[in-house]
Amino acid sequence: MTQRFSHNVDALSASIVRDYLLENSDFFIKHPDLLLSLRIPHTERGTVSLIEHQQQNLRARVSQLEEEITSLLSVASRNEDIYRFYNQLFFDLLEAVSIEQVNRILVDSFKRRFRFAKVRLVLTDAFGQFDQPELNLILRRRLNEQGYYLGRLPAQEQNPLVAQDTGSVALVCIGERTKPVGILAIASNDPGHFSPDMDTTMLDQVKQLMAYKIPKLL
Structure with missing residues (x-):
């Protein structure tokens, strides 16, 4: 009974102290000497003072922020490189004088830029049909509403497109999906490089430019 009462008193006292400190956030400002005497358990160093504990947490937070900033800068640099690549590609395509x-x-x-295993542009006839009949069937089955297929394909479908059995592919329909001007097929040796959830913002611009440029050169 005495032990349970003592435990309840300790718990109540801790609760009162906690509530008091929450309501009086300037307590340690008024009593800075207490900061040096407070000790906090540490998994590696035994016990440390409250100030040492705060400094340690601050150093850890600063280190985490530095890593996040480095990561963001790396992503920004990579995105800038990709933007420059597509910008140059657009100008080169606009200046092209033949298919x-x-x-x-x-x-x-x-x-050169992405080290893709295969890049192939295949054009259709005046009726929007490919010379290889199997391509018409594959594209009707695989292209989504936006005119893309991104991911892996069975070898019997991938091989006629890019002469490759493994890896992943990006199929970009040039023109209307129901009557395409052509198809741009890009193959990567990496099975996970192209996936359905990929952002197609830059490919959209290539797609639109090609749909404008190719008919002018035929």
Whole structure:
């Protein structure tokens, strides 16, 4: 009975102290000498003073913020590089004077910048049909409403498009999905490089530019 009463008194006292400190946040400002005498358990150093504990937490927070800033700067730098790449690609495509030159620019640019295994531009006839009948079936089955397919394909579908059985692909429909001008097929050896949740903002611009440029060169 005495032990339980003592425990209840200790718990009540701790609660009262806690509430008092919450209501009087300037308590330790008025009594700074207490900060030096307070000790806090530490998993590696036994016990440390409250000030040492706060300094340790502050150093850890500063280190975390430095890592986050470094990560953000790295992402920003990478995004800037990608923006510069697409900006140059757009100008090169606008200046192209033949379909052969367009194809060469696409292949050389994407392979050089991203090290893709295969880049292929395939055009349709006047009726929006490909010379390879299997391509018409694959694209009707795979392209989404926005005219994209991003991800992995079975070898029997991927091989006719990019002459590759493994990895992942990006299929970009040029023009209307129901009557395409062509298809841009990009293959990566990495099975996870292209995925359905990828952002297509920059590819959208390539898609629109190609839909404008290609008919003028035919």
